[in-house]
Amino acid sequence: MSGQNVADKLFFGATVGFACLVLLILCGVIFSLVSGAAPALRTFGFGFLTSEVWNPVTEKFGAAVPIYGTLVTSIIAMIIGIPVSFGIAFFITELCPPILKRPLGIAIELLAGIPSIIYGIWGLFVLAPILQSTVQPFLINTLGNIPVIGNLFAGPPLGIGVLTAGIILGIMVLPFITSIMRDVFETVPPMLKESAYGLGATTWEVAWNVVLPYTRVGVIGGIMLGLGRAMGETMAVTFVIGNAHRIATSLMAPGATISSALANEFTEAVGDTYLSSLIALGFVLFVITFLVLTAAKIMLIRLQRQTGS
Amino acid sequence: MVMVQSFSTERYRRRRIVNRTVLALSIAATVFGLFWLAWILWTLLSNGIASINLQLFSQMTPPPGGKGGLLNAIFGSVLMTLVGTVAGTPIGILAGTYLAEFSYGNKFGQVIQFINDILLSAPSIIIGLFVYELLVVRMGHFSGWAGCVALAIIVIPVVVRTTVDMLNLVPNALREAAAALGTPKWKVITMISYRAALQGMLTGVMLAVARVSGETAPLLFTALNNQFWNTDLDRPMANLPVVIFQFALSPYDDWQQLAWGGALLITAAILLLNIVSRSLANLSNLK
Numbered sequence: 015m016s017g018q019n020v021a022d023k024l025f026f027g028a029t030v031g032f033a034c035l036v037l038l039i040l041c042g043v044i045f046s047l048v049s050g051a052a053p054a055l056r057t058f059g060f061g062f063l064t065s066e067v068w069n070p071v072t073e074k075f076g077a078a079v080p081i082y083g084t085l086v087t088s089i090i091a092m093i094i095g096i097p098v099s100f101g102i103a104f105f106i107t108e109l110c111p112p113i114l115k116r117p118l119g120i121a122i123e124l125l126a127g128i129p130s131i132i133y134g135i136w137g138l139f140v141l142a143p144i145l146q147s148t149v150q151p152f153l154i155n156t157l158g159n160i161p162v163i164g165n166l167f168a169g170p171p172l173g174i175g176v177l178t179a180g181i182i183l184g185i186m187v188l189p190f191i192t193s194i195m196r197d198v199f200e201t202v203p204p205m206l207k208e209s210a211y212g213l214g215a216t217t218w219e220v221a222w223n224v225v226l227p228y229t230r231v232g233v234i235g236g237i238m239l240g241l242g243r244a245m246g247e248t249m250a251v252t253f254v255i256g257n258a259h260r261i262a263t264s265l266m267a268p269g270a271t272i273s274s275a276l277a278n279e280f281t282e283a284v285g286d287t288y289l290s291s292l293i294a295l296g297f298v299l300f301v302i303t304f305l306v307l308t309a310a311k312i313m314l315i316r317l318q319r320q321t322g323s
Numbered sequence: 324m325v326m327v328q329s330f331s332t333e334r335y336r337r338r339r340i341v342n343r344t345v346l347a348l349s350i351a352a353t354v355f356g357l358f359w360l361a362w363i364l365w366t367l368l369s370n371g372i373a374s375i376n377l378q379l380f381s382q383m384t385p386p387p388g389g390k391g392g393l394l395n396a397i398f399g400s401v402l403m404t405l406v407g408t409v410a411g412t413p414i415g416i417l418a419g420t421y422l423a424e425f426s427y428g429n430k431f432g433q434v435i436q437f438i439n440d441i442l443l444s445a446p447s448i449i450i451g452l453f454v455y456e457l458l459v460v461r462m463g464h465f466s467g468w469a470g471c472v473a474l475a476i477i478v479i480p481v482v483v484r485t486t487v488d489m490l491n492l493v494p495n496a497l498r499e500a501a502a503a504l505g506t507p508k509w510k511v512i513t514m515i516s517y518r519a520a521l522q523g524m525l526t527g528v529m530l531a532v533a534r535v536s537g538e539t540a541p542l543l544f545t546a547l548n549n550q551f552w553n554t555d556l557d558r559p560m561a562n563l564p565v566v567i568f569q570f571a572l573s574p575y576d577d578w579q580q581l582a583w584g585g586a587l588l589i590t591a592a593i594l595l596l597n598i599v600s601r602s603l604a605n606l607s608n609l610k
Contacts, residue, residue, distance in 0.1 A: 018507040018509075018510075019507075021507065021509050022507050022508050022509050024509075025508070025509035025512070025513075026425060026508075026509075028417050029417045029418065029420045029421035029424075029425055030421055030425070031417075032414045032415075032417040032418040032421070033417075033418045033421040033422065033426075033431075033432075033435045034435075035414060035418065035479075036418050036435050036438055036439050036442065036479065036480070036483065037434070037435060037438055039442065039453075039476060039479070040438050040441070040442060042453060042457065043445075043449060043450070043453045046452070046453050046456035046457055047449070047452060047453070047456075049456070050452070050456050097352070098352045098355055098356060099352075100352075101348055101349040101351070101352025101353065101355075102349070102352050102353045102356050104345075104349045104352075105349040105350060105352065105353045106353075109346060109349065109350070118353070118357075120598070120601065121356075121357055121360055122356065123597060123601065124360060124594055124597060124598075125356065125359065125360045127533060127593055127594060127597045128360075128363060128537075128590060128593070128594075129536075129537025129538070129539070129564065129589065129590070129593060130537070130539065130540075131537065131539045131564050131567055131568060131586070131589075132363065132367065132537070132586050132589070132590050133363070134568075134571075135567065135571045135582060135583070135586055136362075136363050136366050136367070138571065138572075139366075139370075139571075140362075140366050185359045188356055188359075189356075192356070216338055216339065216341075216342035217342055217345075217346065218341060218342040218345040218346070219338070219342070221345075239444060242444050243444060245446070246445065246446020246447075246448065246449070247446070248446065248447070248448045248539070248540040249539045249540060249564075249568065252568075253571070253572070273446060273448050273540070276448055276452070276540075277448065277540055277543060280455075280543070280544060281543065281544070281547065293452060293456070296448070296449060296452045299446060299448075299449065300445075300446075300449050303444075303445060303446055303449075304441065304445070307440075307441050307444050307445065308441065311437060311440050311441065
């Protein structure tokens, strides 16, 4: 019997130990980023976050350009991703004939399964030339002439740039947001929907006035999760953004995101300050995505508590 | 009376038009989503199929402009994915076991679960930076081992998550029946819970493999690349994603062609893994 006791203790110890390892990984990530970023942060101080300079020759570095690029591409991705994801989730949960439900679900999962680098190579060789020859000239000629907004769509159509990166990110976050929206839409008790239908509501009215208010927290959680993904996405963006360290008002211009700067420059960085500045960029990205993902998770947990599942 | 009648039909018609428009838009959104999937797959197939030949699997990555294959990259990818998965899976399963079988929803368990979910969606490039600081800087050079560690760290949260989900599906009555016979807890878990959840856990591992085999960013900072045949994990190691990255962005046609071949190969493998693991999961749901 005591042998079994020992085995029980050992097994329990192993599971606790590895559960602690998960915590340790997170602590390790934070510690290594902070210690790696320390020299740069000590040199540049808080100015690192606001400075637009990125000059490896004079060893002056600031994070404003990549932070701006990360935010703008993610915003474009959300503008595309949120309505389309909502449409797909609405179709799957409310309209889709049952026989199509599974194949559609699988197709969405496959879209999520395609590696980021594939989106990148496709974006560079297929999407960017098409954008350059059709979509961008169209945007420049129409929206480009409107006074204030026009600045966003000015300049030559290069194909690559912030807009292209945003569009690809929008496609990439589709499956993540869609599958969460679908899951939370399915938590709505049928009774609620049926009573609305019983009052004569249309499918859309049920979705907008019953399903959406009931699942609001979860939907926002899903969107934030997608946002977290978009901000940290690396390879797809690296291929198409053009890696230029300056803030241009035009969305057609090349730019840089935190992750694209890291992927492009990290292995070629010489000098401690350069390397440390890149790690500091990584630390900034970690902090931003950590906050966004934490908020997303808290919202999804709140929905779970509310529905009691 | 007539007035009211006409007013309400007018209103009814508008509601119906709105409804129809939204339904049409949602169908359009679905088509829009599927369109990209089809387009990307078609691009890969039409550009990559020409490179899928014996040479691709039998020769090393060529010097700039030369002809060659991807053998060393394929080998490196398979090896590092394998080592990463073999190292990460038991860790993930045991950590998941604690959360599902021992924590009983205590604070510590909740915190671990929360952190795990964050790690699950955290940018993989951050993991790459972490392992770079942890191993590459200390060892003084890029290495296959560092690549394996980075991939293992990405595998762990995926496996933890599916293990927890699958163990939670195992009916408590099974555990209680075993416990009532005087079975010690570790036997209940390994002989009863694991067996009941086996297929689901296997799915989780396969999804983790699918996830890491396309990872590029973390390998860029750890395993880097190697133009030659190398089986020594202590040295920089070629791998498909990084080779695709370098070759696709190069100005040489031969290199770009190889990149397309590699892209097709990697996507086909990942999609196959996804489909197989999902049908496996459905099989276990049917039981």
